[in-house]
Amino acid sequence: MLHQNKEVVRQQLLTKLEDLSRRDSRDELIRERCNDPMDQMQNRFEMDLTISVINNDWETRKAIETALKLLAIDEYGICQDCGAEINPKRLEAIPWTTLCVYCQDEYDCTGVAASPPKYRRAA
Ligand SMILES: [Zn+2]
Structure with a gap:
């Protein structure tokens, strides 16, 4: 049972998806090679951070796509x-959950x- 307007939710999901598409963090992975070990360490650390952001974005995108399908x-x-x-409050906070x-x-x-x-809808 959906308490919110379906179209409103759909728009929220699409807007978030657009946001994620605009933010492409992959460019941040391209870095100059440097010889200083401290710089290399710093680079590696920043790279790990960027990778975790990319992973997160990817998971959110997947979730949004699923939510859109479920909406349909x-x-x-x-x-x-x-x-x-x-819980409707949870859905309000995270519409793609x-x-x-x-x-x-x-x-x-x-x-x-x-x-x-585990949950399968009786066909
Ligand atoms: Zn559950």
Whole structure:
């Protein structure tokens, strides 16, 4: 059950997706080679940081795409793991979330996406 206007949510998701597309951090990975060991260390550190930003963006993009698909089939707001309704406040804060807070906790702790989804809609 969706408490928010579907179109509003869709726009939110698309806007965020656009934001992410505009921000391409890959350019930051291109660096000049330097011989100073301290500079090399600093470079490596910054590179790791950039890579984690890229990973994060990529995960968010994937989540947004999934959320858009779920919106289209009227399953938006339903946890893709347990099938419970996702708290509307949580959806407001993170419109692209596809997991309820309990399943998200589990995911964050184990680092494993609950896949294959335990929740299957009876066809
Ligand atoms: Zn859940």
